[in-house]
Amino acid sequence: MTKRSAVTAAAMLGGLFGGVGLAHAEGDPEAGATVYRQCQACHVLDAEQNRVGPHLVGIFGREAGAVDGFNYSPAMANSGIVWDDETIAAYLADPRGYIPGNRMAFAGLRQEQQIADVIAYMREAQ
Numbered sequence: 335m336t337k338r339s340a341v342t343a344a345a346m347l348g349g350l351f352g353g354v355g356l357a358h359a360e361g362d363p364e365a366g367a368t369v370y371r372q373c374q375a376c377h378v379l380d381a382e383q384n385r386v387g388p389h390l391v392g393i394f395g396r397e398a399g400a401v402d403g404f405n406y407s408p409a410m411a412n413s414g415i416v417w418d419d420e421t422i423a424a425y426l427a428d429p430r431g432y433i434p435g436n437r438m439a440f441a442g443l444r445q446e447q448q449i450a451d452v453i454a455y456m457r458e459a460q
Contacts, residue, residue, distance in 0.1 A: 366455025
C-alpha cells in the first residue's frame with residue numbers, strides 16, 4: 335500500500351463513522367488502558383523490547399517497519415506509512431485490510447471509541 339492509498343483508506347474509514355475521522359474522537363486514556371490489555375501480550379509501550387510484535391516506544395511519527403531488530407513482513411516494511419493518530423486508528427480498525435499481507439493476527443477494534451481511547455492511552459504512555 336502506498337502512502338497515498340493509506341491516507342485515502344484512513345479518510346474512507348473516517349467517512350464510515352458519521353463523517354468524523356477515527357482519530358478525531360475524544361479518547362479517554364484510562365479506558366484506553368483497559369483496551370490496551372488486548373495488545374500487551376504482543377507489544378510493549380514503555381520499553382524498547384520486541385515481543386511477538388515490535389515495541390511501541392516512540393511510535394508516533396515513526397515510519398512503519400522501522401524498529402531495529404524486529405522481523406517485519408514485506409508488506410509492513412514497504413508500506414511507507416508514518417504512524418500518527420489517523421494511521422494508527424485506521425490500522426487498529428482493520429489491520430489486515432489497511433496493510434494487506436502484514437503478519438499481525440489481531441482482527442481489529444470495531445468500536446470508534448475504543449480506538450480513540452487506546453490511542454489516548456498510547457499518547458499518554460509516550
